[in-house]
């Protein structure tokens with residue numbers, strides 16, 4: 150799990166201008182993760198001819214699911230924040246926002262592993278303007294003595310003032326900065342790492358200070374509601390991959406899965422992509438390619454992970470391939486457990502002073518609630534910065550985490566899990582360590598019509614879904630603007646209706662009225678204020694009564710979480 154933070158741009162999604170012909174510029178997008186699908190969608194919405202080439206059988210990239218018996222398993226639990234405006238805009242364009250929950254206010258229940266007591270980080274209901282909204286949340290956080298809570302508040306403000314683009318900040322580790330700003334081991338573990346291990350995927354001692362400052366500033370300080378958490382209520386492959394395939398195809402893009410791009414070379418004023426399909430033979434099997442298996446395009450967005458990008462960069466491109474490889478990677482593992490009876494009582498729980506980090510209830514989204522056995526609960530333990538675990542045998546991990554669950558929860562002690570399995574993502578994110586800013590390239594490569602995208606490019610964000618979507622949008626703007634295509638600027642997600650000065654309500658300290666939200670029409674703009682159902686477990690993504698936009702309901706016949714809908718820090 151990693152979460153992102155920030156709202157510099159207000160991405161939005163346009164509609165395709167009518168009357169374009171096949172003389173449209175042809176954009177090839179390589180890679181069908183969130184970056185590639187965002188790029189392809191913005192380009193096709195802007196009137197370009199688009200071919201999306203993805204090596205795997207489905208779109209979605211790192212946000213993927215697989216079938217295990219009757220269940221759908223996400224290879225990694227994913228969480229977002231309200232401030233992830235580009236990602237939320239993509240969900241809205243895909244028509245799937247209602248398949249996620251967005252808390253009405255940040256509320257993180259935390260189990261303290263040493264005392265086995267509970268506390269929470271929760272945003273106050275009192276509509277305090279940011280950053281004052283932080284004070285009640287920190288003061289109520291019983292994981293730390295009161296003096297440390299006060300010191301942590303001061304440190305948060307100092308952190309928020311750092312310039313993440315300054316080389317001096319980029320070179321420093323977050324852990325060093327914390328220790329020189331009065332933050333001892335207890336505050337580092339119980340507060341700061343709770344926020345940053347999941348977002349930066351490395352321990353504080355190794356983390357980039359610039360990216361930690363970004364998380365705190367954008368997720369916690371800039372808007373009172375910015376840090377409200379969201380998550381999928383359906384398998385990720387349905388939320389992203391399936392929806393993108395359907396939406397892109399309907400919009401007129403040519404989407405090819407199971408097609409690997411082997412090389413990209415300049416040819417005349419355009420580009421030639423050598424492709425192979427189905428893992429064998431030349432790409433003659435791919436429609437649109439010539440008899441050498443070559444696809445021609447006017448422009449390319451390369452939206453693949455750094456090692457693949459390094460091997461596909463054409464001659465003359467900047468950065469050098471070696472620089473991309475230096476970004477390295479950090480693993481995440483998920484330990485999946487199915488218990489015969491409920492062990493936790495909310496949608497998720499964070500744990501400190503324990504090897505366990507975050508526990509998510511996936512009973513409904515996986516299909517277990519419908520497939521049985523009755524009363525069983527499926528928990529995904531999401532373990533970021535997983536270097537200590539990633540190479541350990543499954544049996545060892547099973548023993549370690551099952552014993553720890555039994556120590557923490559009476560219900561897990563009373564009845565052990567029916568099933569335990571582990572998913573490992575060894576290259577989950579690039580290593581977000583000091584000096585990484587200098588290694589992240591922008592979208593531009595110095596080559597006309599050839600742009601880079603991917604969560605690892607320099608979006609200013611940590612390696613998150615938000616960063617991936619932003620990178621795809623930027624790459625399309627880079628490429629198409631020079632080709633006579635008016636790029637439809639995406640609009641932000643509906644619930645954060647913009648003021649006339651373009652700023653979000655939270656950015657000027659206004660509170661969004663509880664119980665109402667603006668609902669965007671498929672093409673973008675806010676059309677009507679509608680009343681949410683306060684009982685709807687999807688929090689701020691609750692479906693407005695009578696909404697015609699709702700086409701894909703939540704899975705039925707399954708227990709609903711009684712999420713209080715939100716958590717504030």
Ligand SMILES: Cc1cc2nc3c(=O)[nH]c(=O)nc-3n(C[C@H](O)[C@H](O)[C@H](O)COP(=O)(O)OP(=O)(O)OC[C@H]3O[C@@H](n4cnc5c(N)ncnc54)[C@H](O)[C@@H]3O)c2cc1C
Pocket residue numbers: 150151152153179180181182183184185202203204205208209210211212224225226227228229408409410411452453454457481482574576577578602603604605612613614615617
């Ligand atoms: C376990 C895990 C948990 C995470 N948790 C969170 C979270 O909680 N919140 C959050 O915001 N982010 C989280 N992330 C990070 C987030 O998933 C990624 O930042 C984001 O999905 C990356 O998108 P992308 O499009 O940049 O890259 P990818 O998703 O990696 O997509 C790249 C695509 O390119 C394709 N490709 C590669 N080579 C070729 C080729 N030669 N030809 C054609 N196609 C090719 C690949 O198959 C892939 O589909 C998590 C990641 C993992 C792995």
